[in-house]
Amino acid sequence: MTETLIWTVCLLLATLVPTTIQHKMKRELGKGDSTEWQQLWYSNFEEYQRLTEPSFDNNTVSNVTVQLGGTAFLHCRVRNLGERTISWVRRRDWHILTSGVFTYTNDERFQVLHAEGTDDWTLQIKYLQKRDNGTYECQVSTGTGIMSHFVNLHIVVPEAYIVGSGEHHIDLGSVISLVCMIDKSPQPPQYVFWFHNNRMINYDTARGGISVETESGPKTQSKLTIRDAHDVDSGNYTCSASNTEPASVFVFVSEGDKMAAISRRKSSSGSDVIANFLWFIVVPLVTLAAR
Ligand SMILES: *[C@@H]1O[C@H](CO)[C@@H](O)[C@H](O)[C@H]1NC(C)=O
Numbered sequence: 025m026t027e028t029l030i031w032t033v034c035l036l037l038a039t040l041v042p043t044t045i046q047h048k049m050k051r052e053l054g055k056g057d058s059t060e061w062q063q064l065w066y067s068n069f070e071e072y073q074r075l076t077e078p079s080f081d082n083n084t085v086s087n088v089t090v091q092l093g094g095t096a097f098l099h100c101r102v103r104n105l106g107e108r109t110i111s112w113v114r115r116r117d118w119h120i121l122t123s124g125v126f127t128y129t130n131d132e133r134f135q136v137l138h139a140e141g142t143d144d145w146t147l148q149i150k151y152l153q154k155r156d157n158g159t160y161e162c163q164v165s166t167g168t169g170i171m172s173h174f175v176n177l178h179i180v181v182p183e184a185y186i187v188g189s190g191e192h193h194i195d196l197g198s199v200i201s202l203v204c205m206i207d208k209s210p211q212p213p214q215y216v217f218w219f220h221n222n223r224m225i226n227y228d229t230a231r232g233g234i235s236v237e238t239e240s241g242p243k244t245q246s247k248l249t250i251r252d253a254h255d256v257d258s259g260n261y262t263c264s265a266s267n268t269e270p271a272s273v274f275v276f277v278s279e280g281d282k283m284a285a286i287s288r289r290k291s292s293s294g295s296d297v298i299a300n301f302l303w304f305i306v307v308p309l310v311t312l313a314a315r
């Protein structure tokens with residue numbers, strides 16, 4: 025009789041204790057952390073993984089921006105893939121590019137990168153062309169349907185432009201300062217060369233007074249400075265970056281602005297009129313008298 029009672033109590037304890045522990049754990053983890061909770065529920069993580077479907081958020085979208093000619097890496101991470109295969113599909117024409125580690129296109133620029141035992145199935149596209157711009161879908165078939173991850177691949181074409189209008193008017197003796205911007209270039213250009221007409225002047229030592237400062241970055245900026253501008257410095261200035269079409273402006277070096285400044289002064293205040301009177305009438309008279 026007592027033996028039976030002890031056994032009953034033991035059995036009750038055996039069923040109650042784990043349940044209370046589990047309840048306690050559940051409370052501590054909070055309602056939102058169901059995954060974490062499930063991970064603890066199963067005695068070990070491997071078992072938990074084995075029992076679940078491929079882990080993949082359906083219909084997620086990510087953006088990748090790469091410049092023309094570069095290499096794109098479109099990432100897709102799937103846990104618990106098991107025996108299933110990952111396919112990459114180009115949405116433009118529904119072409120299946122890769123399935124598992126195999127490539128189903130003659131275009132050798134496409135390749136799937138996957139290291140055995142990892143969760144990454146990366147689609148690599150080399151020597152990017154404008155027509156590669158578009159949406160790519162990484163998909164996996166599961167018991168409940170197809171799950172997809174979308175990647176929008178944006179192809180950008182780097183552009184160079186020189187700040188200001190197409191014509192720059194510079195006073196004789198002043199500083200020519202031109203700024204070239206390299207836009208839409210996630211990878212900075214390898215070089216930016218400046219040309220005066222057809223001559224490269226980055227390292228010009230013959231003339232002197234020329235400096236080029238290039239700050240590389242997502243928006244590369246190159247500044248050309250030429251001190252003490254002369255007539256011969258007039259002409260076509262071109263900024264040529266490694267990854268863009270060149271950009272050019274025309275520079276006119278002239279005394280034009282000095283003359284304009286004088287005529288502006290003539291017609292302004294009374295003291296200026298006196299100053300000009302002294303300059304144009306008195307000074308020549310004094311000079312004549314001194315002879
Ligand atoms: C992707 O780009 C679109 C617009 O082109 C934007 O609405 C969306 O939020 C971006 N997604 C991510 C994950 O950055």
Ligand SMILES: *[C@@H]1O[C@H](CO)[C@@H](O)[C@H](O)[C@H]1NC(C)=O
Pocket residue numbers: 082083166168169170171172
């Ligand atoms: C993923 O979403 C698509 C579109 O909403 C749906 O057709 C498909 O059944 C979903 N897959 C799963 C496994 O839920």
Ligand SMILES: *[C@@H]1O[C@H](CO)[C@@H](O)[C@H](O)[C@H]1NC(C)=O
Pocket residue numbers: 157158159176177178179
């Ligand atoms: C593809 O190019 C068009 C036009 O240039 C642009 O509007 C679109 O957003 C691009 N799509 C992607 C996914 O980059």
Ligand SMILES: *[C@@H]1O[C@H](CO)[C@@H](O)[C@H](O)[C@H]1NC(C)=O
Pocket residue numbers: 221222260261262272273274
């Ligand atoms: C400057 O020279 C380049 C190449 O020499 C030429 O393509 C461009 O049209 C010229 N620009 C101007 C403003 O003359």
